Amino acid sequence: SDAAAGTVRLAVIPGDGIGPEVTAEALKVLEAAAPAGVKFEGTRYDLGAERYLATGEVLPDSVLAEIRDHDAILLGAVGGRPGDPKLPPGILERGLLLRLRFELDHYVNLRPSRIFPGVTSPLSDAVLAQGDVDFVVVREGTEGPYTGNGGSVRVGTPHEVATEVSLNTAYGVERVVRDAFARADRRPRRRLTLVHKTNVLVHAGKVWSRLVDEVSREFADVTVDYLHVDAATIFLATDPARFDVVVTDNLFGDIITDLAAAITGGIGLAASGNINPDRTAPSMFEPVHGSAPDIAGQQKADPTAAVLSASLLLDHLGHVDAAAAIEAAVLADLAARQPGATRTTAEVGDAIAARLA
Amino acid sequence: SDAAAGTVRLAVIPGDGIGPEVTAEALKVLEAAAPAGVKFEGTRYDLGAERYLATGEVLPDSVLAEIRDHDAILLGAVGGRPGDPKLPPGILERGLLLRLRFELDHYVNLRPSRIFPGVTSPLSDAVLAQGDVDFVVVREGTEGPYTGNGGSVRVGTPHEVATEVSLNTAYGVERVVRDAFARADRRPRRRLTLVHKTNVLVHAGKVWSRLVDEVSREFADVTVDYLHVDAATIFLATDPARFDVVVTDNLFGDIITDLAAAITGGIGLAASGNINPDRTAPSMFEPVHGSAPDIAGQQKADPTAAVLSASLLLDHLGHVDAAAAIEAAVLADLAARQPGATRTTAEVGDAIAARLA
Numbered sequence: 001s002d003a004a005a006g007t008v009r010l011a012v013i014p015g016d017g018i019g020p021e022v023t024a025e026a027l028k029v030l031e032a033a034a035p036a037g038v039k040f041e042g043t044r045y046d047l048g049a050e051r052y053l054a055t056g057e058v059l060p061d062s063v064l065a066e067i068r069d070h071d072a073i074l075l076g077a078v079g080g081r082p083g084d085p086k087l088p089p090g091i092l093e094r095g096l097l098l099r100l101r102f103e104l105d106h107y108v109n110l111r112p113s114r115i116f117p118g119v120t121s122p123l124s125d126a127v128l129a130q131g132d133v134d135f136v137v138v139r140e141g142t143e144g145p146y147t148g149n150g151g152s153v154r155v156g157t158p159h160e161v162a163t164e165v166s167l168n169t170a171y172g173v174e175r176v177v178r179d180a181f182a183r184a185d186r187r188p189r190r191r192l193t194l195v196h197k198t199n200v201l202v203h204a205g206k207v208w209s210r211l212v213d214e215v216s217r218e219f220a221d222v223t224v225d226y227l228h229v230d231a232a233t234i235f236l237a238t239d240p241a242r243f244d245v246v247v248t249d250n251l252f253g254d255i256i257t258d259l260a261a262a263i264t265g266g267i268g269l270a271a272s273g274n275i276n277p278d279r280t281a282p283s284m285f286e287p288v289h290g291s292a293p294d295i296a297g298q299q300k301a302d303p304t305a306a307v308l309s310a311s312l313l314l315d316h317l318g319h320v321d322a323a324a325a326i327e328a329a330v331l332a333d334l335a336a337r338q339p340g341a342t343r344t345t346a347e348v349g350d351a352i353a354a355r356l357a
Numbered sequence: 358s359d360a361a362a363g364t365v366r367l368a369v370i371p372g373d374g375i376g377p378e379v380t381a382e383a384l385k386v387l388e389a390a391a392p393a394g395v396k397f398e399g400t401r402y403d404l405g406a407e408r409y410l411a412t413g414e415v416l417p418d419s420v421l422a423e424i425r426d427h428d429a430i431l432l433g434a435v436g437g438r439p440g441d442p443k444l445p446p447g448i449l450e451r452g453l454l455l456r457l458r459f460e461l462d463h464y465v466n467l468r469p470s471r472i473f474p475g476v477t478s479p480l481s482d483a484v485l486a487q488g489d490v491d492f493v494v495v496r497e498g499t500e501g502p503y504t505g506n507g508g509s510v511r512v513g514t515p516h517e518v519a520t521e522v523s524l525n526t527a528y529g530v531e532r533v534v535r536d537a538f539a540r541a542d543r544r545p546r547r548r549l550t551l552v553h554k555t556n557v558l559v560h561a562g563k564v565w566s567r568l569v570d571e572v573s574r575e576f577a578d579v580t581v582d583y584l585h586v587d588a589a590t591i592f593l594a595t596d597p598a599r600f601d602v603v604v605t606d607n608l609f610g611d612i613i614t615d616l617a618a619a620i621t622g623g624i625g626l627a628a629s630g631n632i633n634p635d636r637t638a639p640s641m642f643e644p645v646h647g648s649a650p651d652i653a654g655q656q657k658a659d660p661t662a663a664v665l666s667a668s669l670l671l672d673h674l675g676h677v678d679a680a681a682a683i684e685a686a687v688l689a690d691l692a693a694r695q696p697g698a699t700r701t702t703a704e705v706g707d708a709i710a711a712r713l714a
């Protein structure tokens with residue numbers, strides 16, 4: 001079932017802070033996992049805080065056009081020092097990360113959450129005894145409160161009024177809901193949970209509820225339930241084993257996937273894929289964590305999330321065996337970790353790559 | 358420092374499901390805690406799912422006017438059977454609960470979170486060993502994404518588009534930020550954390566950041582920091598002791614206070630006050646939990662959250678010693694609970710009331 005041999009053209013955006021360090025390890029592991037006859041050809045794009053501060057450029061149109069002409073994108077992390085007055089909030093997020101997600105139509109933001117053997121969760125043994133935690137959040141990636149729609153009047157005065165508009169279309173909701181159902185249908189438990197806040201955000205809630213209901217008729221084997229986002233956070237803390245596939249909007253997905261990362265051992269392990277299932281543009285794979293400028297350049301970052309993102313990349317490109325091999329190597333590496341022992345970023349990458357040899 | 362003797366006129370809205378059961382215990386404890394010379398005079402309002410299903414009425418204007426003419430409101434919980442086709446999502450939430458919060462200008466939604474001695478948290482011992490968990494969330498209650506602003510076109514068709522508009526005013530943000538700073542300034546750690554998503558919701562984020570910054574100049578002793586809402590959920594799961602006072606918008610506050618309730622022992626213990634600090638209308642006190650129709654009428658609900666909400670009510674009315682006495686009685690009751698032993702709703706209320714005698 002694996003994809004054909006050939007050259008995979010990767011756009012690589014190492015970004016800021018720990019981004020370059022974890023990206024280097026992800027690329028190392030990708031090479032080590034490459035199926036026979038598959039070659040990776042990477043083009044580096046130096047986008048991020050550093051470039052913005054030096055040149056004022058965030059994502060020039062010409063660069064976006066070049067990136068578009070690749071098979072996939074591997075991104076490390078972007079973001080400068082928190083509170084840097086020369087880097088107002090949103091410049092990089094909206095101008096680079098979200099612009100890529102929106103322009104390349106990454107409508108499925110895929111975030112698997114699993115407590116790997118050997119990993120320490122902040123949850124108690126009693127909570128964890130309820131069952132294996134292994135779910136995936138399908139977060140909508142191209143609309144909702146993330147469109148940038150909204151504005152302000154009388155900025156900086158006591159009369160300032162600011163709006164943020166969440167845009168929800170049947171077109172946009174149906175396609176991500178359909179993708180989530182298809183994923184649920186391929187998993188043993190075949191369970192899908194819609195997370196929203198339909199009792200308050202009634203307009204948007206109505207579209208989401210209706211389309212989950214409609215699409216569910218095509219997936220008779222998938223059991224559907226619904227949770228308000230506030231209740232979902234309770235269950236993530238008290239009974240995470242109940243989740244299988246979660247489908248939710250852009251903002252709720254952002255919030256619950258960070259919580260999901262926390263309870264499954266931290267954002268050092270959380271991978272994500274910004275996926276364009278229609279393959280009209282390259283999909284983008286990135287760890288959920290940020291650029292962590294405080295530990296940048298010190299070889300302290302855990303590259304596992306970036307490595308697992310590379311596994312999602314291979315899976316998306318059809319190299320399913322190689323993707324599974326990376327995941328197995330990560331599992332083995334995690335299980336072999338000695339409590340208290342520290343390794344450099346490169347040592348972790350080396351160890352995972354060695355298991356693939 | 359306690360308020361004067363006299364009659365406290367309470368509007369009591371027991372509501373649906375377990376609402377009436379927990380409200381009865383809250384009233385029982387209020388009576389037991391009443392300072393010398395203070396009398397409670399309750400008027401019951403049968404608002405909620407039952408009344409709506411029977412009459413189509415949610416909150417008639419005349420009833421709202423009557424409720425307004427009280428010193429405070431005690432609310433149990435409202436909400437019918439989930440998925441009841443005769444009760445579309447939002448009818449009661451928007452028409453009753455949120456209408457009360459908005460019309461009575463409850464701009465401070467106060468939600469204390471504390472791990473009481475003897476209570477089981479879903480967090481691991483290693484997480485809890487980091488320090489005592491005792492913080493309060495000051496959630497904005499009258500604007501943000503909760504205004505009901507927004508709408509839909511082409512409902513039910515593939516071309517449906519729905520919007521939800523978050524409204525944020527400098528007026529509305531400043532007053533709740535000011536309240537949060539004043540609370541932080543009265544607490545030993547004097548720490549305030551703004552939770553928002555300023556890197557994506559840049560218009561609203563700018564108002565919040567600016568006003569926290571401006572008001573902070575009046576509170577030189579309060580240390581301020583900022584967390585994105587997604588990062589806040591991580592810290593709530595991995596280091597909740599770091600929080601002291603959190604100020605946040607209506608939707609983020611909804612989400613993080615449910616998570617906060619979960620990690621501090623469950624929504625059976627989480628109290629809240631919908632407060633009008635200017636006292637231009639009565640404030641409303643209610644447990645964070647819902648109506649739990651599945652266990653209604655079975656005396657299975659824990660009334661502690663409702664009892665603690667009654668303590669917040671007394672505190673708001675200036676009966677600070679009586680409020681503290683209820684909290685102490687709850688603490689003693691929690692510490693004396695036998696693992697595995699079950700008590701009826703009334704037995705818990707009786708036990709707490711007995712400690713006040």
Ligand SMILES: CC(C)[C@H](C(=O)O)[C@@H](O)C(=O)O
Nearest residue numbers: 093097098254288556557587
């Ligand atoms: C950096 C930010 C724009 C981004 C988001 O909110 O989507 C991040 O938190 C994430 O989850 O990928």
Ligand SMILES: CC(C)[C@H](C(=O)O)[C@@H](O)C(=O)O
Nearest residue numbers: 199200230450454455611645
């Ligand atoms: C019932 C619902 C409208 C309400 C809210 O979202 O505020 C509830 O979740 C709460 O937290 O009080």
